[in-house]
Amino acid sequence: MARAAQEAGYQVTLIGRAPTGAPGAPGAPGPTPGGGPRLAVRRVPVAGILGTHRARRPRPCLRWPLAYRSAEAYDHRTALRAAGRSLLTTRAAELALVHRPLPLLAAARTGYALAWFGHGLRAVWVRARAAQHRAAVHRRRHPGTRLDDLTASLTRLLMGRRAWRRLDPGLLDEEIAYGPVLDAVRPHLIHALGHRALGVAIRAALRAEATGHRVEVVWDAPPRTPGENRRATIAAETHERRFAREADGVVTVGDRLAAELRDRHGLSTVPAVARNTPPLAERPDGPGTAPAPGVRARCHLGPDVPLLVHTGPVTADRGPATVVEALPKLYDLHAAFVVPDPSAADVGALRARAAQLGVHARLHVLPYVPVEEIPSFLASADIGVLPVHQLPHHQPVLASRYFEYAHARLPVVVSDVRAMAAATLELGNGEVFRAGDTADFVRAVGAVLTNPRRYRKAYERVDILRQWSWQTESAPLLDLYARLLGPRT
Numbered sequence: 001m002a003r004a005a006q007e008a009g010y011q012v013t014l015i016g017r018a019p020t021g022a023p024g025a026p027g028a029p030g031p032t033p034g035g036g037p038r039l040a041v042r043r044v045p046v047a048g049i050l051g052t053h054r055a056r057r058p059r060p061c062l063r064w065p066l067a068y069r070s071a072e073a074y075d076h077r078t079a080l081r082a083a084g085r086s087l088l089t090t091r092a093a094e095l096a097l098v099h100r101p102l103p104l105l106a107a108a109r110t111g112y113a114l115a116w117f118g119h120g121l122r123a124v125w126v127r128a129r130a131a132q133h134r135a136a137v138h139r140r141r142h143p144g145t146r147l148d149d150l151t152a153s154l155t156r157l158l159m160g161r162r163a164w165r166r167l168d169p170g171l172l173d174e175e176i177a178y179g180p181v182l183d184a185v186r187p188h189l190i191h192a193l194g195h196r197a198l199g200v201a202i203r204a205a206l207r208a209e210a211t212g213h214r215v216e217v218v219w220d221a222p223p224r225t226p227g228e229n230r231r232a233t234i235a236a237e238t239h240e241r242r243f244a245r246e247a248d249g250v251v252t253v254g255d256r257l258a259a260e261l262r263d264r265h266g267l268s269t270v271p272a273v274a275r276n277t278p279p280l281a282e283r284p285d286g287p288g289t290a291p292a293p294g295v296r297a298r299c300h301l302g303p304d305v306p307l308l309v310h311t312g313p314v315t316a317d318r319g320p321a322t323v324v325e326a327l328p329k330l331y332d333l334h335a336a337f338v339v340p341d342p343s344a345a346d347v348g349a350l351r352a353r354a355a356q357l358g359v360h361a362r363l364h365v366l367p368y369v370p371v372e373e374i375p376s377f378l379a380s381a382d383i384g385v386l387p388v389h390q391l392p393h394h395q396p397v398l399a400s401r402y403f404e405y406a407h408a409r410l411p412v413v414v415s416d417v418r419a420m421a422a423a424t425l426e427l428g429n430g431e432v433f434r435a436g437d438t439a440d441f442v443r444a445v446g447a448v449l450t451n452p453r454r455y456r457k458a459y460e461r462v463d464i465l466r467q468w469s470w471q472t473e474s475a476p477l478l479d480l481y482a483r484l485l486g487p488r489t
Contacts, residue, residue, distance in 0.1 A: 409456055
């Protein structure tokens with residue numbers, strides 16, 4: 001989106017969260033990816049003081065009455081206990097090495113024994129309080145009990161659209177971090193990605209307007225994903241409802257989702273739709289293209305070895321387990337998972353399951369490649385898979401990976417979630433299987449491998465790739481900018 005706006009003649013500043021522990025002053029400009037005089041990047045550290053306050057200072061309760069009242073007290077007491085143990089160990093060495101008359105040695109050893117006894121009593125007490133503190137902190141970070149759910153519901157009932165302040169104060173940490181940067185940049189338009197950025201953008205626009213500077217706000221609304229718990233879900237819902245109608249324009253990633261947003265928030269117009277699609281490029285394996293090492297070469301596989309590819313994180317709701325469970329039944333088939341972090345815990349669990357099934361040699365984990373290389377990188381595979389589960393946020397839109405597979409001219413095997421199943425059956429570029437059904441997944445993969453040319457030809461029969469290209473999809477977004485800002489000088 002930033003590149004598209006830059007090419008359309010806008011001065012663009014990207015503002016985002018700095019990596020944890022990154023050096024530099026808040027809002028300091030970072031390196032500009034891709035270069036260009038009209039594109040700047042600012043990485044902003046977010047301290048997270050308000051968001052972590054509940055976990056760092058758990059309140060007294062009947063379940064954990066001995067828990068330390070703050071993280072500082074917990075750290076101090078556990079460190080003090082460790083230091084005392086070290087000093088007593090050193091004292092034991094001293095008594096063994098230093099010569100003393102027998103009466104003095106007896107007194108010293110008696111005092112040493114009493115000191116160890118006192119240390120043991122204190123250690124038991126500290127361990128008990130520390131264990132209760134850790135349990136209380138875990139409860140604060142993962143409030144999933146019925147009492148927590150009831151408290152969150154009552155907070156929404158009593159505070160209405162302001163409940164997010166109580167339920168997710170981390171949103172105010174982002175206001176503290178990003179607000180001054182937006183005030184300094186003084187933009188004419190803020191493109192707020194997600195509901196968390198929306199509140200920051202609306203407040204910055206109000207402050208700017210009070211000084212006579214008009215700021216338009218575009219809310220980029222992705223599909224709503226379920227929160228980790230009811231507290232997080234209610235916080236997101238109330239925050240979104242508080243600011244959604246104040247945005248000057250709304251953009252999202254699917255027609256059905258746009259209609260849902262209009263009905264949910266009573267928007268005056270249907271949001272614009274700009275799907276996250278790759279730019280249209282030459283055929284990855286076409287004449288005149290330089291051969292680049294693709295996913296097959298990275299897996300060290302020959303051209304005759306069947307290979308399916310799965311891109312993106314391997315969280316449970318994306319269905320990677322279905323792929324691994326199917327490998328013993330698909331014999332020579334190899335599976336490549338292209339993931340953002342090969343060392344992630346979910347990836348490790350997937351490797352462990354593959355080892356249990358005896359198919360670890362046919363499971364390959366690869367890191368991400370640059371965005372512009374994705375279609376050519378994937379093109380050497382035989383199938384692109386999207387085995388996502390039947391969850392509400394998977395139903396209304398086509399996943400970005402679906403478009404990436406299409407631009408790589410890959411046949412697809414997708415689960416029977418609404419949008420992807422309908423697109424696949426209409427285009428004929430792959431097979432649909434029942435979500436979570438390993439046997440049906442094996443059937444679908446076998447059907448594609450039997451006649452892959454049939455499915456690849458689907459991309460040649462219609463001009464679907466031009467329709468699913470960023471050149472086409474970015475046009476409504478730029479039109480929205482133009483309507484809000486007027487003619488550019």
